[in-house]
Amino acid sequence: MKMIRHTLVVIALVMVAAACSSASEGVEVSDPWGRPSPSSASNAAFYMQLEGSDTDDRLVSAESPACQVVELHETQMSDGVMSMQFLPEGIPVPAGETVSLEPGGLHVMCLGVTEALVEGESATVQLQFEESGLVTVDAEIRQS
Numbered sequence: 165m166k167m168i169r170h171t172l173v174v175i176a177l178v179m180v181a182a183a184c185s186s187a188s189e190g191v192e193v194s195d196p197w198g199r200p201s202p203s204s205a206s207n208a209a210f211y212m213q214l215e216g217s218d219t220d221d222r223l224v225s226a227e228s229p230a231c232q233v234v235e236l237h238e239t240q241m242s243d244g245v246m247s248m249q250f251l252p253e254g255i256p257v258p259a260g261e262t263v264s265l266e267p268g269g270l271h272v273m274c275l276g277v278t279e280a281l282v283e284g285e286s287a288t289v290q291l292q293f294e295e296s297g298l299v300t301v302d303a304e305i306r307q308s
């Protein structure tokens with residue numbers, strides 16, 4: 165009897181573990197936003213938090229109907245000069261870690277705004293992840 169009960173406990177634990185791993189739905193994107201860009205043809209940037217899942221992932225590219233071209237960039241300071249760097253490898257999102265895209269750092273660069281980004285409105289951004297696939301978010305347009 166003791167043996168059977170022990171086996172049942174083990175089976176229950178395995179089931180709980182299976183349920184946990186299947187509940188994982190890839191990278192979670194929270195608080196996507198961008199600053200207003202009053203004129204078209206100017207550039208803008210989108211920021212957000214990328215919460216890693218239980219597997220390493222990578223943001224490989226992005227698109228938006230609000231931009232002619234979207235690139236993944238990082239702002240860097242070198243010798244007191246701020247410059248933006250194109251990230252050909254994309255942005256890694258390690259398992260269980262949260263990666264912040266924020267002003268002065270990593271960002272989704274919107275080159276050539278096709279329609280003015282108006283405060284209070286939102287812009288659709290499609291994020292392509294290596295593991296999580298395509299994730300579409302609405303970036304809120306606000307000052308900060």
Ligand SMILES: [Cu+2]
Pocket residue numbers: 209237238248249271273
């Ligand atoms: Cu940039």
